[in-house]
Amino acid sequence: MAHQWRGVIAEYAERLPEHVQRRVITLGEGGTPLVPAPALSALTGADVFLKVEGMNPTASFKDRGMTTAISSAAGRGAKVVVCASTGNTSASAAAYATAAGMICAVLVPDGKIAMGKLSQAIAHGARLLQVDGNFDDCLVAARKLAEAYPVELVNSVNPDRIEGQKTGAFEVVDALGDAPDIHALPVGNAGNITAYWKGYREYAGLDAGSSLPPVATRTPAMWGFQAAGSAPIVLGHPVTEPETIATAIRIGNPASWQQAIDARDTSGGLIEAVTDEQILVAHRILSSQVGVFVEPASAAGVAGILALAAQGRVPAGARIVVTVTGHGLKDPQWALRTADGSEVTTMRVSADVVAIADALELG
Numbered sequence: 001m002a003h004q005w006r007g008v009i010a011e012y013a014e015r016l017p018e019h020v021q022r023r024v025i026t027l028g029e030g031g032t033p034l035v036p037a038p039a040l041s042a043l044t045g046a047d048v049f050l051k052v053e054g055m056n057p058t059a060s061f062k063d064r065g066m067t068t069a070i071s072s073a074a075g076r077g078a079k080v081v082v083c084a085s086t087g088n089t090s091a092s093a094a095a096y097a098t099a100a101g102m103i104c105a106v107l108v109p110d111g112k113i114a115m116g117k118l119s120q121a122i123a124h125g126a127r128l129l130q131v132d133g134n135f136d137d138c139l140v141a142a143r144k145l146a147e148a149y150p151v152e153l154v155n156s157v158n159p160d161r162i163e164g165q166k167t168g169a170f171e172v173v174d175a176l177g178d179a180p181d182i183h184a185l186p187v188g189n190a191g192n193i194t195a196y197w198k199g200y201r202e203y204a205g206l207d208a209g210s211s212l213p214p215v216a217t218r219t220p221a222m223w224g225f226q227a228a229g230s231a232p233i234v235l236g237h238p239v240t241e242p243e244t245i246a247t248a249i250r251i252g253n254p255a256s257w258q259q260a261i262d263a264r265d266t267s268g269g270l271i272e273a274v275t276d277e278q279i280l281v282a283h284r285i286l287s288s289q290v291g292v293f294v295e296p297a298s299a300a301g302v303a304g305i306l307a308l309a310a311q312g313r314v315p316a317g318a319r320i321v322v323t324v325t326g327h328g329l330k331d332p333q334w335a336l337r338t339a340d341g342s343e344v345t346t347m348r349v350s351a352d353v354v355a356i357a358d359a360l361e362l363g
């Protein structure tokens with residue numbers, strides 16, 4: 001019988017609030033592949049899988065929470081939504097708002113978002129403003145705008161976003177048959193670590209007030225990784241001028257800070273920092289050894305498990321799922337540099353089969 005994945009609200013209806021289901025706006029998000037990564041298993045001595053979130057409709061994990069946030073807003077008759085963003089949230093909000101017939105306002109840090117994401121928001125018709133400030137400044141302004149004007153905030157401080165994003169954890173358990181030992185992921189504004197932890201707890205029957213039977217027998221340790229130049233949770237204080245090449249997680253004062261600490265501590269996990277160099281090495285290993293092309297921020301989780309493995313802190317044979325959060329095509333410039341930072345050059349040849357075979361060193 002014909003079947004197509006219906007998007008996370010329809011697929012997980014019984015585990016999502018009723019108010020997001022009154023007027024469902026979906027682009028078919030979720031149902032992303034959980035890909036075994038033998039190259040990473042070999043490097044870490046663990047059993048590593050990647051949850052490839054670049055396979056979502058706007059090519060990042062944000063779509064899971066945007067279907068619920070925009071559906072909820074649509075159900076209440078909202079006409080305008082706003083978000084602050086390092087890029088992916090704006091691309092997703094713009095697409096879902098368009099599907100809902102709404103206006104989408106976007107505040108992004110001037111000059112600090114990747115070109116692919118900027119193009120997406122513009123292509124989907126967002127009213128995009130480049131703000132003189134960083135992401136944290138944009139979020140403060142977006143919150144104030146939503147308080148003072150008839151505009152719905154669709155950042156992950158909106159609980160409807162977390163509800164949708166928790167389905168990532170459900171899918172991991174559905175694919176593996178139980179929770180992994182460790183779940184690793186990048187941490188920026190800390191919505192996703194909050195959402196995965198909520199999803200894992202609910203599937204293990206640990207949330208108060210649910211009458212649904214548990215699906216998992218356990219929960220994983222949550223391992224979060226921030227970029228070293230933007231690591232407020234690791235440092236224990238906000239960073240006023242966050243810096244990293246991983247612009248998606250260039251955030252100095254995460255909105256879900258406390259929830260991230262709770263996820264870390266109640267799961268027996270950790271939140272640590274990885275350098276830009278470690279991120280770029282992981283980015284390269286993912287593309288050239290695993291076959292998965294991600295944007296730099298998305299490589300932070302992989303950089304983290306590699307760093308911990310090098311320190312002997314990854315338990316042998318542990319089952320580890322790493323969420324790779326966004327597609328490499330969003331910020332492709334990083335593929336065009338070699339490990340030492342120089343520009344990659346490509347060969348030019350005449351359209352002659354012998355010349356081509358020679359260039360390919362096939363002769």
Ligand code: F0G
Nearest residue numbers: 085086088089188189190191192325326
């Ligand atoms: N990875 C990517 C590719 C992201 O875009 C983000 C966040 C994260 C990881 C971190 O997730 O914020 O839930 O801890 N991007 C937001 C945005 C801030 O505006 O697109 P988080």
